[in-house]
Amino acid sequence: MTQISADSSVLTFINVFTVKPENQERLVELLTSATNVSVRYATGFISSSLHRSTDGTKVTMYAQWRSLEDYQAMRDDPKPLPYFQEALTIATFEPGMYKVVKTFEPVKE
Amino acid sequence: MTQISADSSVLTFINVFTVKPENQERLVELLTSATNVSVRYATGFISSSLHRSTDGTKVTMYAQWRSLEDYQAMRDDPKPLPYFQEALTIATFEPGMYKVVKTFEPVKE
Numbered sequence: 001m002t003q004i005s006a007d008s009s010v011l012t013f014i015n016v017f018t019v020k021p022e023n024q025e026r027l028v029e030l031l032t033s034a035t036n037v038s039v040r041y042a043t044g045f046i047s048s049s050l051h052r053s054t055d056g057t058k059v060t061m062y063a064q065w066r067s068l069e070d071y072q073a074m075r076d077d078p079k080p081l082p083y084f085q086e087a088l089t090i091a092t093f094e095p096g097m098y099k100v101v102k103t104f105e106p107v108k109e
Numbered sequence: 110m111t112q113i114s115a116d117s118s119v120l121t122f123i124n125v126f127t128v129k130p131e132n133q134e135r136l137v138e139l140l141t142s143a144t145n146v147s148v149r150y151a152t153g154f155i156s157s158s159l160h161r162s163t164d165g166t167k168v169t170m171y172a173q174w175r176s177l178e179d180y181q182a183m184r185d186d187p188k189p190l191p192y193f194q195e196a197l198t199i200a201t202f203e204p205g206m207y208k209v210v211k212t213f214e215p216v217k218e
Contacts, residue, residue, distance in 0.1 A: 003214050004111035004158040004171065010162055012168050016205065028210055040216045047214060049113040051121055051207035058205050060123050062113065062171065095115060096125065096167050098160035101137055103111050107149045107193060 002047040002064065010046055010064040012098040018031030019091040020084065028052055028059055030087045034080035042077070044070025047091070050102055059091070111156040111173065113212055119152035119155055119173040121207040122180065128200040130165025137161055137168055139196045151186070153179025168200070
């Protein structure tokens, strides 16, 4: 389970991949494999959650890291490269690095 | 706190706003106001988390809803419209509606 809180010092990466619907499942497999062979073993990796859009055209990874240095060190690992490279033959991606500003809960009336 | 889990039936909206860095703070204020006057009172709203990119060019709202019908009913509420309308004068936005495929935890070696 991933927990989002404005109180934590984590760095959040929200990477949005755009894909043809017929390739969405393959993209999910590739990002899952990259995470399982490499990312989950990386120092400073806290949690990630993979999302598929209901219209089939997007896959978004929401990932939490302890620091930018830890994230960059993972990017130097060659093990996930074949998965990322195949992913980029079927998808484009828009990366984003964030801090959480605030979380909102329902108002109980 | 927002919790992400593949086991839940929630519908997730990840809306990425692109903005000039000098307008990022104002956009955060507008989305906060829209959430506080309307979204938090809506039936079926579970949680949302607002993120600002460290480079100043993006603001991303990660929001969980019980159903599409609940989300659409909120969109018919006129109260947050002034905030959304001002937001769209300083930002573009790319909406996305998702299901969580999987969450990943670190492997403890």
